[in-house]
Amino acid sequence: MSINWFPGHMTKTRREIKESLKLVDLVIEIRDARIVKSSANPEIESICKDKPRIILLNKSDLSEQSITKAWINNLTNENIRVLQINSLNGEGLKDIKPMIEDLLREKIDRWKAKGLKNFVIRGMVVGIPNVGKSSFINKMAKNNIAKTGDRPGVTKSKQWIKTKLGIELLDTPGILWPKFEDEEVALNLAFTGAIKDEIMNTEDLALKLVERLQKDYGDRIKERYKIDDLDEEPINNLDLIAKKRGAIASGGSIDYNRVSIMLLDEFRGGKLGKISLEKP
Incomplete structure (x- = not known):
């Protein structure tokens, strides 16, 4: 990324x-x-x-x-x-x-x-x-x-x-640092909107967020999107979320841009519940 x-x-x-x-x-x-x-x-x-x-x-x-x-x-x-x-x-x-x-x-x-x-x-x-x-x-x-x-x-x-x-x-204006040594830090900043969405691949970011959440907050995903069981593969779970929310493009394919924007917005707005991505 x-x-x-x-x-x-x-x-x-x-x-x-x-x-x-x-x-x-x-x-x-x-x-x-x-x-x-x-x-x-x-x-x-x-x-x-x-x-x-x-x-x-x-x-x-x-x-x-x-x-x-x-x-x-x-x-x-x-x-x-x-x-x-x-x-x-x-x-x-x-x-x-x-x-x-x-x-x-x-x-x-x-x-x-x-x-x-x-x-x-x-x-x-x-x-x-x-x-x-x-x-x-x-x-x-x-x-x-x-x-x-x-x-x-x-x-x-x-x-x-x-x-x-x-x-x-x-x-003072917000200040970030010149180089990310740790991809996890960069992703956390992107998940929460500290890095402008325009410079990120939104679909990749949403997929990474699903991967992170399903480890520690899988129940939140299931509850929010009415999913019975999560798959081991994050992409399959993103597909499930898209189908539950009707993010389907013409021809029946998944509208990844739409579901990605929706997922990131709902995470940032707290609609998936109280979530901490880091522990001391």
């Missing part, structure tokens, strides 16, 4: 993030709760280094809760706090300020010791495309300042956003 997608503006974004670190007190990294490892940009890890960081596991309503909690325990340390959120309905956002204050306790105490009262905490929001950064910022600001969209790369330039919590957020 050929994946060639690294746009030039991401090189500029990487440089801007590095330059902006000195302007902020902490980094707020947003990941997809369904693919916590794959949605963690290694560039962010190296750029941010020892900067205090909060990792927000967004879209947690689409992931398995037990696995999400295991990720929280796995990633939390002295310099990093982890919180599961849903940036669309605001679930978990009320816990962000107390978590930030705990993470920055020493710095805040120094500010207070100097007599500073109305100080503003500044955080830089980072994450890969289509992980929900703009929706998070809009919810925090309670208005649609940041542009949102279900297509990767909607946010093009950095901007400061004020919130009512005494926190200012620096929005």
Whole structure:
């Protein structure tokens, strides 16, 4: 499967993030709760280094809760706090300020010791495309300042956003990394829409998704598409899904493009249930 997608503006974004670190007190990294490892940009890890960081596991309503909690325990340390959120309905956002204050306790105490009262905490929001950064910022600001969209790369330039919590957020464009060393990571990003569908073969991607789901979530496929028994071969299961949904072309052949788009849309929309593609 050929994946060639690294746009030039991401090189500029990487440089801007590095330059902006000195302007902020902490980094707020947003990941997809369904693919916590794959949605963690290694560039962010190296750029941010020892900067205090909060990792927000967004879209947690689409992931398995037990696995999400295991990720929280796995990633939390002295310099990093982890919180599961849903940036669309605001679930978990009320816990962000107390978590930030705990993470920055020493710095805040120094500010207070100097007599500073109305100080503003500044955080830089980072994450890969289509992980929900703009929706998070809009919810925090309670208005649609940041542009949102279900297509990767909607946010093009950095901007400061004020919130009512005494926190200012620096929005940055989504950044991916130049090369995928692991095909599984690339597939996970493609499954969840972090990589633009236009550069992928949708039919191949849907087939890979069936292959992945039938291993750990076969019951979800059977329940959603009213299938009695799954075959060992993913292509046969994709055929079964197509027949159940009427994705049949003229002459009775399978309309693979139609069934592939439908399957990916339903997975991304959570219609197959809560699914986590990675475990810690």
